[in-house]
Amino acid sequence: MRYVIVGSGVAGIAAIEAIRSLDDQGEIWLIHEDPHGFYSRPGLAYYLTDEIPEEQLFPASIDWKQYRVQRLWGRVTRLYPEQSAIEGVHFRLARSIFGSKKVQEEAFRLSYDRLLLAVGSQAIPLNIPGTESQGVVKIDHLDDARRIRLLARRSRKAVVVGGGITSLELVEGLRAQGVEVHYLMRGERYWSNVLDETESRIVEHRLEEEGVILHHFTEVSEILAQKGRVVGVRLKDGQVLRCDMVAYAIGVRPRLELARQASLQTDRGILVNEYLQTSVPDIFAAGDVAQVYDPRSGKAMLDSLWGPAREQGYYAGLNMAGLKRPYLRGVPFNVTRLAGITTTLIGRIGEGRDEDTLGIVRGDSETWRDLPDALMAQSGFDVNRIRLIIGERTLLGAVVMGDQTLSFPLQRMIAEEVDIRPIRDRLLSANEKPAEVLAEYWSKLTTSTAPSLGRPVFKFSRA
Amino acid sequence: MSFYEEAKRRTVLVAGQVVPDAARCVQCGICSFNCPMGIDVRAHAWRGEPVVNSRCLTCGECVARCPRGVLRFERLSIFKEK
Numbered sequence: 447m448r449y450v451i452v453g454s455g456v457a458g459i460a461a462i463e464a465i466r467s468l469d470d471q472g473e474i475w476l477i478h479e480d481p482h483g484f485y486s487r488p489g490l491a492y493y494l495t496d497e498i499p500e501e502q503l504f505p506a507s508i509d510w511k512q513y514r515v516q517r518l519w520g521r522v523t524r525l526y527p528e529q530s531a532i533e534g535v536h537f538r539l540a541r542s543i544f545g546s547k548k549v550q551e552e553a554f555r556l557s558y559d560r561l562l563l564a565v566g567s568q569a570i571p572l573n574i575p576g577t578e579s580q581g582v583v584k585i586d587h588l589d590d591a592r593r594i595r596l597l598a599r600r601s602r603k604a605v606v607v608g609g610g611i612t613s614l615e616l617v618e619g620l621r622a623q624g625v626e627v628h629y630l631m632r633g634e635r636y637w638s639n640v641l642d643e644t645e646s647r648i649v650e651h652r653l654e655e656e657g658v659i660l661h662h663f664t665e666v667s668e669i670l671a672q673k674g675r676v677v678g679v680r681l682k683d684g685q686v687l688r689c690d691m692v693a694y695a696i697g698v699r700p701r702l703e704l705a706r707q708a709s710l711q712t713d714r715g716i717l718v719n720e721y722l723q724t725s726v727p728d729i730f731a732a733g734d735v736a737q738v739y740d741p742r743s744g745k746a747m748l749d750s751l752w753g754p755a756r757e758q759g760y761y762a763g764l765n766m767a768g769l770k771r772p773y774l775r776g777v778p779f780n781v782t783r784l785a786g787i788t789t790t791l792i793g794r795i796g797e798g799r800d801e802d803t804l805g806i807v808r809g810d811s812e813t814w815r816d817l818p819d820a821l822m823a824q825s826g827f828d829v830n831r832i833r834l835i836i837g838e839r840t841l842l843g844a845v846v847m848g849d850q851t852l853s854f855p856l857q858r859m860i861a862e863e864v865d866i867r868p869i870r871d872r873l874l875s876a877n878e879k880p881a882e883v884l885a886e887y888w889s890k891l892t893t894s895t896a897p898s899l900g901r902p903v904f905k906f907s908r909a
Numbered sequence: 910m911s912f913y914e915e916a917k918r919r920t921v922l923v924a925g926q927v928v929p930d931a932a933r934c935v936q937c938g939i940c941s942f943n944c945p946m947g948i949d950v951r952a953h954a955w956r957g958e959p960v961v962n963s964r965c966l967t968c969g970e971c972v973a974r975c976p977r978g979v980l981r982f983e984r985l986s987i988f989k990e991k
Contacts, residue, residue: 456936489937492976502938507952752935781933781977788978850978854930 447472449766450532450556452522452704453564454478455487456752457733457759459508461562464763466513472767475516475556477534479565482588483517484508488752490591494619503588520554525708527726531557560728560766563705563716564759567698567734567750572607576669581676581691585616586698594693598623601690605630605679607666608695609637611782614649616693618785621656628687629653630664640795642833645845652785666692698750700735713737715748720772722762730766732758740775751780777861781853790853793843793860795835832856832881836873841866852881855888864891922967925982931957933979940971940980954979 449465449472451458462474478484485503492498510517522534535551542548569584571577581601583594594616598604603626606617613629614636620627635646650660668680669692678688700715711717711725715737722730722738733755737746749755754776761773779792830848834841834856840863846853859866866873872883931954940950946964950971953960960971972980 486936486938488935489939492937492939497976498937498939498942502942505936505938505951505955506941507949507955753932779932781979783976788976790978853978854981 447559448475448557449473449560449562450475450477450558451562451564452477452532453562453566453733453735454480454484455564455566455733455755456484457564457566457755457762458562459484460756460759461564461730461732461763461766462513462515464760465767468764468767468769473516474513475518475558477518477520477522477532477556479519479521480587480589481519481537483519485588487587490585490588491615491619493588493591494585494594494615495622500588500592518554522704525561525704525710525729527708527710527729529557530559530561530728531555532561558728561730562759562762562766563724563729563731563735564733564755564762565701565704565735567700569695570697570699572666572669572692572694572696574666574668576671576676579669579671579676580674581671582669583616583691583693584695585612585693591619594619595623597691598625601625603628603689604691604693605666605687605689606693606695608697610640610695610697611780611784612695613693614653614784616695617653617658618656620691620693621658625691626659627657628659628661628689630661630666630681632663632665634662640791641845645789645831645833645847648787648831648847649785652787656785698734700737700748702735705731705735713746715746717746720774721765721770722758722773723765730762732762738773738775742775742777747775749778751778753780754778777857779857779860781850784847787847788850790844790846790850790857792845792853792857793835793841795833795843795845832884834873834880834884836866836870839865839867852884852888855884859884859888922969922982925967925984927953927960927965927967927971927980928983929954929957929959929979930981931955931979933977935977937976939974939976943970943974945970950980959983 451461454476458476465474489503493500493503518536520534520536522532524533533555536554538550540548540550568586581597583590585591598620604620605628606613607630617627617629635643636649637646654660665682666679667682669676670678670680676690676692678686679692680686702712705712705716716724716731716735718724718731718736718738720739722732724731734750736758737748740747758773761771764771777793781790832852833845835843841860844856846856869883869887872878873880934954936951936955938951944950946966948960948962948965950960972982
């Protein structure tokens with residue numbers, strides 16, 4: 447049996463783990479386009495802020511020898527589903543006699559019994575003139591982060607456009623490198639379709655405290671360059687803002703070229719069934735590139751989150767190795783730091799469209815904008831804040847900013863669809879603090895001998 | 910903090926262990942980088958296992974520095990659940 451994994455992100459690595467837990471003999475190939483292989487993509491944010499050195503991005507505990515994986519640095523250019531084969535180019539770093547490094551390319555062809563496409567997503571490019579100038583950056587890979595750090599060293603002023611978590615990572619990363627940062631937003635506030643007004647204001651206030659200059663209702667129409675290097679941006683109203691760098695994070699798009707060319711079924715991502723199988727049974731997809739059926743909403747959804755990517759990769763691996771195990775898309779949740787405030791986003795919490803992004807952004811899930819008619823309750827103030835989306839019978843979503851004590855119980859209450867009818871009125875009452883009501887109810891639930899309610903929470907277990 | 914509260918806090922810390930929530934972890938490695946004892950906390954978080962390591966001082970460095978609230982102190986039961 448030969449397994450071929452395309453993509454060295456967390457989905458690919460989780461698949462390898464799962465395959466090896468079931469199949470000790472099969473041959474595993476990992477084809478990675480990123481020269482650095484597997485590392486923590488979300489960790490790039492902390493590399494930009496100097497919280498960790500570059501080496502730290504690579505987990506030391508992944509034992510490639512133990513997994514016996516054939517690694518190949520290259521790009522897959524074509525799939526041949528009817529022949530069960532892939533074609534691509536293999537990159538090799540060659541040193542010339544003068545010591546300079548050059549990448550050599552060599553074509554390869556590989557047959558497979560099971561193929562996993564875990565090629566991820568990439569930043570949507572800015573659709574304005576001047577984006578090819580030096581100094582225009584995005585952040586997808588380690589090499590992008592390196593470029594940003596290098597450019598930041600000789601830049602005084604940067605413009606950041608976009609929305610969501612990634613744009614803040616760029617803002618804070620550049621700020622941490624000592625660059626004057628202008629954050630341009632098209633609308634009236636930050637991440638308006640996921641955060642509510644207070645949450646946006648909290649984040650914006652913290653950014654201002656860090657010295658970031660915010661511009662609302664501002665849009666870039668052109669990047670100005672001299673001798674190929676960024677010197678500023680022209681705004682929609684005609685004004686010119688001088689800067690040495692432009693960083694953008696307007697969203698990500700699944701990398702569908704291979705799947706489309708091989709006529710796999712695609713929508714916004716590669717469509718997969720509950721076994722992570724594409725329309726061709728021996729080709730699987732997982733991670734950012736996969737659009738997974740969500741039994742709760744009856745729709746196929748995209749996520750751009752590490753946790754689900756790992757879960758999907760793991761389940762894809764199990765199914766590739768022959769164990770039929772359906773993957774149930776859980777309630778998407780993410781914990782992140784927005785302007786220094788630890789924030790947990792769980793379930794359905796926002797709605798509509800954010801003008802600063804196109805589609806999905808990294809660390810994002812489409813479910814977060816799928817807000818039904820629900821009532822909201824909130825508590826806390828300033829940086830300790832909880833917002834609950836309360837349905838008829840269950841909690842549908844929550845945003846926890848600052849103190850994270852309640853985010854664990856909330857995560858489980860939402861995922862396991864715990865019946866909240868006994869406390870629903872109190873949660874909505876103006877005289878009660880939702881946080882206290884919740885904490886009390888949770889301790890009652892966990893100490894009572896009643897059996898656990900609803901769906902089990904996903905756990906990694908050795909098969 | 911009163912003496913008793915402080916004493917209680919210390920008792921909990923000494924008897925407790927760092928417990929990760931694997932679903933929140935993104936393997937950034939801030940925990941391992943900051944561990945004064947050089948324990949690879951991140952590897953425990955990947956497997957979702959508590960940091961059972963006699964060198965762990967329960968100093969709280971990793972718990973406090975984790976940007977995603979992955980780690981917390983918990984007193985582990987010595988009795989395994991079946």
